[in-house]
Amino acid sequence: MPAIRTLETSRKHPSAVREAPATSQFQPEIQGLRAVAVLLVVLYHLWPERLTGGYVGVDVFFVISGFLITSHMYREVQDGSTLGLTRFWARRIRRLLPASLLVLLVSLVAAFLWIPSTLWEVAARQIGASALYVQNWVLATDSVDYSAQHNDASAVQHYWSLSVEEQFYFVWPLLVALLLYIARRPAVASKLGPLSSPRGMMIAGIAFVGATSLIYSVVLTAQSPSVAYFVTPTRVWEFAAGGLAALIFNGRQYSGRLATSLAWAGVALIAYAALTFDSGTPFPGWTAMLPVLGTALVFICSGNPARMTPRWWLSRRPAIFLGDVSYGVYLWHWPLIVVLPFVLRHDLGTWEKLLILLASTLLAWITKLTVEDPLRRGRLLKKSLRAYLFAAVGMVLTVAMCFGLTSAAYSESSPDRSAELGACYGPGALDPANGCGPVIGKETPSPAPALVAKQxxxxxxxxxxxxxxxxxxxxxxxxxxxxxxxxxxxxxxxxxxxxxxxxxxxxxxxxxxxxxxxxxxxxxxxxxxxxxxxxxxxxxxxxxxxxxxxxxxxxxxxxxxxxxxxxxxxxxxxxxxxxxxxxxxxxxxxxxxxxxxxxxxxxxxxxxxxxxxxxxxxxxxxxxxQQDALACAVPVNKAIxxxxxxxxxxxxxxxxxxxxxxxxxxFCDNKLCYPVVGSMIVYRDFSHISAxxxxxxxxxxxxxxx
Missing domain, CATH: 3.40.50 (Rossmann fold)
Structure with a gap:
């Protein structure tokens, strides 16, 4: 995480709202906010009927990212150095890609071992999109594609937010570089006055981009909420809000009773959204302003480290630890939620969900110690060129394995036995006059389930x-x-x-x-x-x-x-x-x-x-x-x-x-309506008959x- 200056609290005039002097370059409350954000998301995914708005944890992450990255880039400008775009992107690769690619490859193997072959194509497509950081656009397309709307959630569906962040990390430095270039033009400086300074130009430019994104977010959320949820332009303003907080206050935090009250109000806004929002809430339009504003208030008004203030709570060791491993927790928890029911062959119970919560944290900690930290700080990827090569090779390898998984799904198809089976292939197996034996047939279904699902x-x-x-x-x-x-x-x-x-x-x-x-x-x-x-x-x-x-x-x-x-x-x-x-x-x-x-x-x-x-x-x-196709049959009185x-x-x-x-x-005899009749699969999904x-x-x- 890029270092950020922390501002301590003066103990004089406790009721005042005032700046606190800088003493350090680490803000512990940011790690605590990361812990809050990842807990909201994980608990929402485990118990969506209870924490109905926990998805706002993603928005907290977005504001944090905007705050940290903009602060980091502005400090480079203040120090007189160039932005160093290639170095910046190399740092992002070292920080994010090793763990990300690891979880993608593990998810790919888990899909092959435990997830039904009918889901391999969707899994492979989304894993490949996640490796290339375009997963959010794939999900946005699927959300308006009727043929894809009912796809089961893949083990990497949560990578949509990481895709948004990576797109932000790529574009944001280019925007800042453009603004700085404009600010340094003499003709511009003479016309814009105070706005011509690097900081003024960055504030004005980011405010304009953020306002445009917010307006677009509100409009698209009203028109097509499923698309608005995933696409990047509707989320840019959340990063911009964090960036503006970093630039406007420029490392200053406020203390005193009023500031502390505002910090608690920020926490309350995040909590209110998490507890009251649900799937019917228009999001991320204007309603996303609650968690975004709440997060910004915690940044700005957490200068008081006294006991029982938001900063005190967010700086406790458990919160700092969870914040440190929050990236890994976010990466690991969703594959466990998706894959474990297939391994156990039943839906998750309370104890399994608690186990996922513990296992996600443990895996995140191990990943941080063995993968993230060594590759981020070690010599292997220290040079930018090596970092870029690592990213390219990792992405290509992952995408190639995705093609392999898709090919494996369709190679399972049994040969066409229709001529050999004759009247017993398909609906004729239900006719007693044909003497076909088991209604479902003695042969494996042809075409195979994966090919039928492809329809x-x-x-x-x-x-x-x-x-x-x-x-x-x-x-x-x-x-x-x-x-x-x-x-x-x-x-x-x-x-x-x-x-x-x-x-x-x-x-x-x-x-x-x-x-x-x-x-x-x-x-x-x-x-x-x-x-x-x-x-x-x-x-x-x-x-x-x-x-x-x-x-x-x-x-x-x-x-x-x-x-x-x-x-x-x-x-x-x-x-x-x-x-x-x-x-x-x-x-x-x-x-x-x-x-x-x-x-x-x-x-x-x-x-x-x-x-x-x-x-x-x-x-x-x-x-x-299922090993027994009859487990997928339905009694006649329920089927009709x-x-x-x-x-x-x-x-x-x-x-x-x-x-x-x-x-x-x-379709049915006197007792059951069948999913397979005469070795032919009857339905291509949950209700439509197969071709x-x-x-x-x-x-x-x-x-x-x-």
Whole structure:
């Protein structure tokens, strides 16, 4: 940690707010704040339902980094030396990369040994991104990518904040160098007056950058909170706040009763945010000002070392020790949280969580003694060139091993046995007439779980499903060309309708269909308002209703479309009447109203029963970690609940001409609904059927069509 001047307290006039004289270059309360920050984060990750806002510990770290790095660079300017950018970055490499790369490599090995192969690709991608310090941008992209939103947390997901810090460490010195260059221009000095000094220019420039970042953070947090949480520009102002505290007060701290009260107020702001914020708090917009301001107040007003002041508490040996190893604790705790449940084969209990807390601290201490300190202070990386070579080799090695892990995941696939198994491959295994033996099959699943899970991140028809937000219609053309088709059909609904694309494409080959797609994430086509409990605002509800109305009108007026297929994950939603209409049963009547509109326009309406529900876990992952596939099966009464709205609506509308496609017997027998049928994996995630199973169901669908 760069040295910072500590200012001791004068014992005269205890009620005054005044500067304290400098006596040392070490501020123990900063190490104590690091201890507080890492404890908040670790306890939040272990008990998120109790310390709901513990994620603000990351923001405390950001302010500390801005304070220390800016102080260090300004001291170099005061001493008359140059910033020495290459030396600065080499110091960052020596300080941060050895432990970081070590934990990444250990996480990679742990993934190979204990984590199911279905998660290897995600783990490898995130470990590689973490090695290159772009993990935050990967997570920001995934947060708006529907196919990646439900990815399980990887063992290095916490590296997003380290990526933000490393990007800051790279850009911040360049900004300071630019400001100093401007300050030293005679033409500038004559116009700016007091601001033309190095300190004045740094304060003005950093304040401008910080204010711009804060405004952007507030705006983006309101528009896209999941993206705003991870991207670097929304966090720059937090570093800037620490930098401004360092420059404006320039090594001064305040003591006296009022100052001590303000320091306690800073602690209280951090604690309030940690205890009251939760996943629904808009963050890191204006709400992040609480922990940021609190941290700055502790810096500025901790000049009083008297007993029971914030500085006294933050300077105790346990706090200093935890602050010293806080970087290692942050690195180690999350891989333990993610990997240990796979090793133990059950969720973490209280004792396991306490063990993780202890083990993280122990591993951090050992890492500091054996890796961090020797490489930071030793001769091996003393020269800047060696430090850069170490970083390059470490990053390349880690990324190469990530490619190896991904390749290993897909090399597990068993050979295609479909021709050999015949009618017993896939849904035919549930037909007693085929005499196939175990429903799940005697062979290992083909394709392998990892390949089936890959369909979540690499969809067959990218861009053919509208996002949850917005009302624009996204439509693709599948099947045979419209000029050669005997009939044009449409498929409408949410992502469960998208999952039926492979089945309809198979039918299109036999029946010369041209297929028009009208699907949208989490949005069934219904006249009712669909409610999804996980949504924090009702904007998607409004968008879904408006989009559904547009699709209903467009298809009713499209004379080329003769048959409309509808599907939905309707058990995932509840339904309410819209403002302008009152339905007796919104779950059923909303679908019925749309279907009547299509029937009146001369269309045939074909409705897929909703597919059976699963355990809620990704089915390929469950299969990859369980020795017995039946452990991933679900009893029929739970897999097919009575509140299946789209099925109930199709039943109610059958007399009016709605055709219902019933495939219960291709998923379940009298007792269980299966994750694997005839050595074919049924689901690609927690609810969507796999492409292979959809194609295999095409003959069963064909039998029920006119």
């Amino acid at each position: 979540n991140t690499q969809p067959l028809h990218p861009g053919c499903q509208a996002d949850a937000a917005g009302t624009d219609i996204v439509s693709c053309d599948l099947g045979v060309d419209a000029s050669q088709a005997k009939e044009t059909v449409a498929i409408v609904g949410d992502s469960h309708a998208t999952a039926w694309y492979p089945a309809l494409e198979t039918l299109a080959k036999d029946r010369s269909w041209h297929i028009k797609t009208y699907t949208k994430s989490s949005c069934p086509v219904t006249a009712a308002v669909r409610i999804q409990a996980s949504e924090k605002t009702d904007s998607n509800q409004r968008d879904c209703l408006a989009w559904g109305q547009k699709v209903a009108r467009e298809l009713a007026g499209n004379k080329s479309v003769g048959t409309i297929f509808a599907a939905s994950y309707s058990t995932a939603f509840s339904f309410e009447s819209p403002d302008n209409e009152s339905f007796k049963d919104p779950a059923v009547d909303g679908f019925a109203k749309v279907w009547r509109q299509w029937l009146a326009a001369g269309k045939k309406v074909v409705v897929f029963d909703d597919v059976p529900r699963t355990t809620g876990e990704y089915v390929p992952t469950c299969l990859a970690r 609940p009575p509140n299946t709205a789209i099925t109930n609506a199709a039943k109610a509308m059958s007399a009016e001409g709605v055709k219902r496609v019933v495939l219960r017997n291709q 292979e199973y959809a194609r295999a169901l095409a003959p069963y669908i064909a039998k029920q069509l006119p």
